Amino acid sequence: MGVYMNDSLKARSLRLDDLLRSRSRRSTRNEGSTKDEQVYERIFSAIIAHRLRPGDRLPEDALAETFEVSRTVIRKVLQRLAHERLVNIQAKRGAMVSKPTVEEARNVFAARRLIETGVMDQVVDRLTPAALEELRELTRAEDRALEAGNQRLALQLSGEFHQRLLDVAGNEELSTFLAQLLSRSSLIIAVYGPGWKGASHCESHTVLLNELEAGNVDALRQTMGEHLDELEAALNMEAVDADLPDFKRIFNGILD
Amino acid sequence: MGVYMNDSLKARSLRLDDLLRSRSRRSTRNEGSTKDEQVYERIFSAIIAHRLRPGDRLPEDALAETFEVSRTVIRKVLQRLAHERLVNIQAKRGAMVSKPTVEEARNVFAARRLIETGVMDQVVDRLTPAALEELRELTRAEDRALEAGNQRLALQLSGEFHQRLLDVAGNEELSTFLAQLLSRSSLIIAVYGPGWKGASHCESHTVLLNELEAGNVDALRQTMGEHLDELEAALNMEAVDADLPDFKRIFNGILD
DNA sequence: GAGCAATTTCTTGTATACAGGAAATGTTTT
DNA sequence: AAAACATTTCCTGTATACAAGAAATTGCTC
Structure with a gap:
């Protein structure tokens, strides 16, 4: 938040935060003081806002480096998200954003x-x-x-x-x-x-x-x-949900 | 399971396991090969069968020693149970079996x-x-x-x-x-x-x-x-759910 | 003896090291 | 050239060491 923000913008901004408050903080019993809470919030928000898309991989190392915490914290967060079915953890294969069938x-x-x-x-x-x-x-x-x-x-x-x-x-x-x-x-x-x-x-x-x-x-x-x-x-559920992009269709045209 | 179990008992026993199968294994996506699955099953069963009662503390060390695994595994299991609201984890205070209000x-x-x-x-x-x-x-x-x-x-x-x-x-x-x-x-x-x-x-x-x-x-x-x-x-919901026994009522009579 | 403060102890929070499995790539054989 | 095999690399699974917070105990003062 910049210093030069005028009052009306500030008020609007606070109002918006307030409107969007409860969902992101839902089901957090303890206050958001611990590290995993903050990391959870950020990954959760990214998924909800579609900045992370279904199928995107979530390697522990990369996330740990990004948020400057150890893999321990990341693992905890990923397990929580997996419980909420927002990410999918496969044994020895890692986590990815869930891709609902x-x-x-x-x-x-x-x-x-x-x-x-x-x-x-x-x-x-x-x-x-x-x-x-x-x-x-x-x-x-x-x-x-x-x-x-x-x-x-x-x-x-x-x-x-x-x-x-x-x-x-x-x-x-x-x-x-x-x-x-x-x-x-x-x-x-x-x-x-x-x-x-x-x-x-x-x-x-x-x-x-x-x-x-x-x-x-x-x-x-x-x-x-x-x-x-x-x-x-309004959903388009006929779309094939394959793991790989449909190369055949994508490269079907004469000109790539 | 003893060697001397006769066939009818064995059949009955298998039948019962089968009847009780799905609940304990519900929501386990991977097969129960990993350690945390087994530990989870045992703690879950103990809670459901009331061998662990609401309010019972679940210290990581003691559980780790009991199941001969590290605290890492126990923590993972406790977090899962906490998500299912069967145990209650308080920051820096530890876990206990949930006591529903x-x-x-x-x-x-x-x-x-x-x-x-x-x-x-x-x-x-x-x-x-x-x-x-x-x-x-x-x-x-x-x-x-x-x-x-x-x-x-x-x-x-x-x-x-x-x-x-x-x-x-x-x-x-x-x-x-x-x-x-x-x-x-x-x-x-x-x-x-x-x-x-x-x-x-x-x-x-x-x-x-x-x-x-x-x-x-x-x-x-x-x-x-x-x-x-x-x-x-059929529940007796007037019972006060205090942390301590209600001594006043218990020692109310003239004769203890 | 009661109340307050310091310390000790018990327990959890976090980081990290090492082990181990799965997939991808490169190599060899037929 | 294709398929089976070996290797390498990347990632997760687990254990353990250390840091840190909360509660209980102890000791001190009044």
Whole structure:
């Protein structure tokens, strides 16, 4: 952060950090003082933001050198990420960013539908005005991000919206599970949604909030289900997920 | 296993191992050849079988000595168990078997209700005769265990029943999540269900299977929900979960 | 005897050295 | 030229040594 940042920029920036706070710090019981927390945050963020893409290898040595820690710390972080299914560790072969299969992708969305529609009654019951306002602010931020053409940020804010909505239900176990499903959704989009356009579903979020405010559980369930169906339908799941690039197709043309 | 074991005992024993197979090996992607797998299995089993009780400390040194491995291996296992919320690691303080709070317990059962009732349509759709027979065999084994007075085994078989029932739905993500909830249910019972009697719910399992065979989704959902309610209601959640015994109450009487 | 402070001890956090397996490359043989 | 084999190299698996923090014990002062 530069010294010459003006006040309005600073305020906006802090606001954004605040909006994106909970997801990255989710499921960290102790405060982020230890080294592995910091390293975890950075690798996690890189994966969620698609700076590290599915299939990318994660050698312990290179990461240790990058973050100036020992392999011990890196191993701990990689094991944690592996538990969250964001990276895949093969014995004696090393770690890579997970590359979800089509079946996994469908399962993740099915699980999301089940949970995100299922707890809506609790969400309606426990909604507070403050929580509603936070959710509205998130959709506004998402809107702004889309208008600014920042797809990546919009995607993150969209995930954050779903997360906070579920958090209202007050069931930490389900919230943690959904956090995992959302991170994995991000991976799925990285693989199967190359030309992802977030435009379609930002209005859905507004609709959801209106129904939530009205306390209409059935409509809320219906809309949420359809919203998730749309999300899944927008994916391009016919893409072959081979380990190697499809050289035949790539070098098919006469001119390379 | 002794050499003098006769054939029927051997068959029974193998059968039982088979019935209890999947839960302990769940979410192990590589084969159980590495050391940490074996150590994990043994500690996991000890917790599930209540040989290690909530609150028990798990010092790295002692475990390393016991299993004749280095602390490195133990740390890896403890971190995995911590991620599954079966043990609690406090920075610089060490690990202990998790002691679920009342709120956690209620959340776990709420999550189970949501998932176990929610996927029943899929379970009905994808049920095979072989799977049904396996489930029936499990309830029979549970019956036998109860008649033999083996509460602990009955509890494990009950968990296995719920697990395999959900497995029929064919959603690995949900199955893995339920596996976690079931292990934690075991911990919850260890804390809040001291005089646990498994008798009440074995019949429920039979009812569930009959409704499943009839393909009656609504009844299945209803029965499953009530079954889980009964399970939760049988717990004694008023018990204070303090770190120390409640001396005031214990020494309240005139005669100690 | 009670309260506070220093020290000791127990336990975990981190780094690093070495062993070992898997894949890729180069060599030999047919 | 192709296939089997050997070697090399890269990476992870495990153990262990040392650093460091938290709690318990001890000793001191009032």
